[in-house]
Amino acid sequence: MEFDGNPLYSCRNCRNPLALGDDLISKNFLAKSGKAYMFHHAMNIVLGPKQDRQMLTGLFSIADIYCSKCGEELGWKYVQAYDMKNRFKEGKFVLEKLKMVEEY
16 A cells, blocks of 8 residues: 555554554654554544543643544543643654554
8 A cells, every 4th residue: 555655654563554654744753552643643543531640841731542443542531731841742643653654
């Protein structure tokens, strides 16, 4: 599967498409399993309940993200930032690198 030469990020378990390379913002995030990527948009996901969580960069309201096909926990969505300097993260999705495959 090719999208104008950009990768497609899919669930490692079931290959369900999760995000497009064009929506990649940053590869400089950390998650429970290690490296994580931030995206403008994610697809084929289910959001868990909102909860306040203390992250490395401050307090946020987040919702965990799960694969809509196999239920694998993939990362989180930033719902609200309580610090003005982190507001740019609101509405963005963070997917753990070890939970995805990069397909071209």
